[in-house]
Amino acid sequence: MSQPFPHKKLEFSQIDTSQSIELSSNFYQLMNKRRSVRFFSDEEVPLEIIHNIIKTAGTAPSGAHKQPWTFAVIHNKELKKRIREAAEEEEKISYTERMTEEWLQDLAPLGTDWEKPFLEIAPYPIVVFKQRYGIDEEGNQRKHYYVNESVGIAVGMLIAAIHNAGLVTLTHTPSPMNFLKKILNRPDNEVPFVLLPVGYPATDATVPDIQRKSISDIMVQF
Ligand code: IYR
Numbered sequence: 058m059s060q061p062f063p064h065k066k067l068e069f070s071q072i073d074t075s076q077s078i079e080l081s082s083n084f085y086q087l088m089n090k091r092r093s094v095r096f097f098s099d100e101e102v103p104l105e106i107i108h109n110i111i112k113t114a115g116t117a118p119s120g121a122h123k124q125p126w127t128f129a130v131i132h133n134k135e136l137k138k139r140i141r142e143a144a145e146e147e148e149k150i151s152y153t154e155r156m157t158e159e160w161l162q163d164l165a166p167l168g169t170d171w172e173k174p175f176l177e178i179a180p181y182p183i184v185v186f187k188q189r190y191g192i193d194e195e196g197n198q199r200k201h202y203y204v205n206e207s208v209g210i211a212v213g214m215l216i217a218a219i220h221n222a223g224l225v226t227l228t229h230t231p232s233p234m235n236f237l238k239k240i241l242n243r244p245d246n247e248v249p250f251v252l253l254p255v256g257y258p259a260t261d262a263t264v265p266d267i268q269r270k271s272i273s274d275i276m277v278q279f
Contacts, residue, residue: 088217089269094225095169096262097179097254104132106222107181107255114215120202125188126211126250129241130181136240140184141176143236144229144252148173151232167265175227179254184237185212186247198246208250219255225262226253
């Protein structure tokens with residue numbers, strides 16, 4: 058009996074348990090070296106790497122396979138300057154007026170402030186947009202599902218791909234973020250989700266001396 062929609066055989070070759078243990082351990086060790094970096098070098102990154110990491114993000118699962126994401130890759134200097142200036146304008150208000158005392162105290166160990174020079178220094182800031190709905194060939198709106206979950210997963214995979222490529226990034230969420238939609242002239246269905254500067258770290262880059270939770274803190278077993 059033929060299926061109404063085509064299916065094809067899964068390409069899958071099972072590996073030995075021992076190899077699986079080794080691979081999972083190696084991948085953990087690689088990912089455990091990832092750090093959010095706020096100090097970037099202006100060293101160029103080949104565009105091919107950017108294409109590869111975005112293609113990797115695009116392999117993420119999504120609600121009804123709608124792939125509700127757009128990755129805006131910025132390289133133009135003038136655009137980077139405008140994005141930095143607009144982000145800093147919002148962040149200055151956030152840090153001085155919008156964020157609560159508790160929030161500011163929680164951020165103190167990270168050493169963040171309203172200044173965002175990395176938006177101009179990093180060779181490739183990537184703005185991830187979530188698509189609230191899709192638009193078909195006739196221009197009709199099409200429903201998207203689990204948009205935040207789908208785009209969140211894709212961003213996680215993007216971050217892993219960036220790290221795997223030997224580059225660094227930061228999950229930056231200037232708030233509010235709508236200036237990105239305006240500056241980049243994105244259509245009505247797209248909403249900025251997160252901004253990730255991508256590049257190499259500055260030679261003197263530092264990171265906060267903070268620890269990850271242990272497995273017993275993050276896992277419950279039944
Ligand atoms: N968006 C601001 C503040 C900020 C908020 C959280 I939650 C962080 O983990 C880090 C920063 C900023 O980017 O500085």
